[in-house]
Amino acid sequence: MKRRRLKRTAAHLEITAFINLIVVLVPFLLSTAVFSRLAVMELKLPAPSTAEGPLAAEDLKLEVVIRKNSFEVGDRIGGLFATVQRTATGGDAAALKELNGVLVQVKARWPQAREATVLSEPDTPYDHVVQVMEQLRSTVTVHEGKPMRAELFPLIAVGDAPLRARS
Numbered sequence: 001m002k003r004r005r006l007k008r009t010a011a012h013l014e015i016t017a018f019i020n021l022i023v024v025l026v027p028f029l030l031s032t033a034v035f036s037r038l039a040v041m042e043l044k045l046p047a048p049s050t051a052e053g054p055l056a057a058e059d060l061k062l063e064v065v066i067r068k069n070s071f072e073v074g075d076r077i078g079g080l081f082a083t084v085q086r087t088a089t090g091g092d093a094a095a096l097k098e099l100n101g102v103l104v105q106v107k108a109r110w111p112q113a114r115e116a117t118v119l120s121e122p123d124t125p126y127d128h129v130v131q132v133m134e135q136l137r138s139t140v141t142v143h144e145g146k147p148m149r150a151e152l153f154p155l156i157a158v159g160d161a162p163l164r165a166r167s
Helices: 016-032 093-109 126-137
Strands: 062-066 070-075 079-085 115-120 138-143 146-151 155-160
Touching: 062 093, 062 126, 070 093, 079 093, 093 126, 093 138, 115 126, 126 138, 126 155
Parallel strands: 062 115, 115 155
Antiparallel strands: 062 070, 070 079, 138 146
């Protein structure tokens, strides 16, 4: 008895439609990709121990505390220098400009100081912290009719603001 054998043909994988999809999809994805500039801001983290020795009265330990309604500029040793009130509408441009003016005055009094600490309350938006850090790092001055950046306090540490006593 003869056996019948089925003729098997090699299977062909049809990928033409897939290649057409890729040819259309790749240029579309590349054209819609967002090429953003990544900005990195260096921070100085506090040391694990605070055994630095005694602090002299002329040393500046600048702290900027970001509160819900104000910015507090002070010295850890000497106390509060100034309080800059923030507007309730959220337009902090004027308050940030005033904060920068206070920081310029502090820098004029302690020109050798380069360190500052930003302390923020728990619900402070990240954007507010970054804006305050930008004000701390530098200011714009006019020299011979040209605007120039002047360094203020580029070495910035961050932390949590002390809680206020409830009255």
